[in-house]
Amino acid sequence: MTSPAGNTLVPVSPESLARAAALLQRDEVCAFPTETVYGLGGSALSPAAIERIYALKGRPKYNPLIVHVADAVAAAQLAGGWPAVAQRLADRFWPGPLTLVVPRGAAVPALVSAGRPTMALRVPAHPVALALLRTARLPLAAPSANRSESVSPTTAAHVLRSLPAVPLILDGGPCPLGIESTVVDLTTAPPRLLRSGALPLRELLALLPDLELPAAAQSLGAESADQTARAAPGMLSRHYAPRAPLWLLGPAQLALTPAQLAALAPPRGLLTYEPLPELAAHFHRVEQLSSDPQAFAADLYAALHRLDDAGVGSIAALTPPPDLDWHAIADRLRRAAFR
Numbered sequence: 244m245t246s247p248a249g250n251t252l253v254p255v256s257p258e259s260l261a262r263a264a265a266l267l268q269r270d271e272v273c274a275f276p277t278e279t280v281y282g283l284g285g286s287a288l289s290p291a292a293i294e295r296i297y298a299l300k301g302r303p304k305y306n307p308l309i310v311h312v313a314d315a316v317a318a319a320q321l322a323g324g325w326p327a328v329a330q331r332l333a334d335r336f337w338p339g340p341l342t343l344v345v346p347r348g349a350a351v352p353a354l355v356s357a358g359r360p361t362m363a364l365r366v367p368a369h370p371v372a373l374a375l376l377r378t379a380r381l382p383l384a385a386p387s388a389n390r391s392e393s394v395s396p397t398t399a400a401h402v403l404r405s406l407p408a409v410p411l412i413l414d415g416g417p418c419p420l421g422i423e424s425t426v427v428d429l430t431t432a433p434p435r436l437l438r439s440g441a442l443p444l445r446e447l448l449a450l451l452p453d454l455e456l457p458a459a460a461q462s463l464g465a466e467s468a469d470q471t472a473r474a475a476p477g478m479l480s481r482h483y484a485p486r487a488p489l490w491l492l493g494p495a496q497l498a499l500t501p502a503q504l505a506a507l508a509p510p511r512g513l514l515t516y517e518p519l520p521e522l523a524a525h526f527h528r529v530e531q532l533s534s535d536p537q538a539f540a541a542d543l544y545a546a547l548h549r550l551d552d553a554g555v556g557s558i559a560a561l562t563p564p565p566d567l568d569w570h571a572i573a574d575r576l577r578r579a580a581f582r
């Protein structure tokens with residue numbers, strides 16, 4: 244598969260991994276799968292590569308990047324300090340969808356962290372990401388491989404559509420978790436949850452009971468995307484947004500009034516985790532995902548991409564249940580709906 248710019252999406256093989264690693268070593272970039280979403284990677288030690296990542300994504304320069312490494316030893320070496328709690332979390336959750344914010348080490352360009360004295364680190368659990376890290380022998384700065392503010396890519400085809408100028412995309416199939424890593428700031432006492440994500444919050448809280456949740460996390464029903472954004476520096480309120488405007492349907496809106504229906508531009512898309520046949524009758528395209536939150540998360544971005552591809556004029560999404568297991572999904576849908 245080739246993009247209009249003549250760039251390639253290639254299956255994973257020893258040859259394509261070597262090509263990708265060679266690009267990275269020349270301070271160029273490539274896209275690769277992780278267990279969460281596809282990343283747009285470049286050497287975290289190269290200001291030129293980091294500049295390229297920001298430029299390709301159209302990402303504001305104040306939004307810092309996550310540095311991916313092959314193991315916790317490499318993470319501790321790059322960091323400017325490695326607290327005991329970081330090691331405990333790494334022992335329990337790495338490789339995996341947890342990103343730790345710690346002091347930035349002297350070898351790491353300030354540009355990676357948008358000038359902050361801190362840095363974000365994670366060891367991804369995807370075999371292709373790990374193989375690339377080991378082949379390139381570099382820490383990789385890698386944000387999600389999509390244009391800033393749009394829906395994150397969970398397949399190589401999503402990357403190609405969003406970022407056709409990426410020189411190489413390693414196609415490792417769909418990402419199994421489908422939602423970004425959980426980000427925890429360990430530079431504050433108590434530690435703070437900066438971004439809810441693929442790591443089940445229950446498991447994180449079991450190890451880190453004093454973890455400070457953003458205000459929106461404590462009362463899930465509250466429409467406080469803004470507060471979540473402020474608690475997570477560099478995180479934009481409007482984010483993860485499909486092309487079509489997305490509206491969240493509360494429990495009271497399952498029977499839409501004619502005025503509410505009229506406000507939803509046709510053709511209408513519905514995103515739900517329950518059948519709701521009466522409501523669904525008003526929609527042209529219905530994405531009914533699993534009622535299991537992990538399975539729902541795995542398909543959420545792909546479903547938003549499918550709705551966009553179908554050319555819907557609006558999307559109504561059922562508000563997730565106010566339950567810890569739906570926490571990250573509720574966060575993403577709130578941000579997708581923010582305008």
Ligand code: TXA
Pocket residue numbers: 277279280281282283306307308309340342344356359361362363367385386387388422423424425426437438475476477478
């Ligand atoms: O699952 C993921 O984390 C994916 C894959 C590719 O690993 N990456 C990802 O990157 O989602 P990105 O750039 O889309 O999101 C990075 C998040 C942002 O919310 C950013 O503000 C936060 O991490 N972050 C990075 N460095 C930080 C720092 N030093 N302090 C606070 N937040 C930081």
Ligand code: MG
Pocket residue numbers: 386387395
């Ligand atoms: Mg992103």
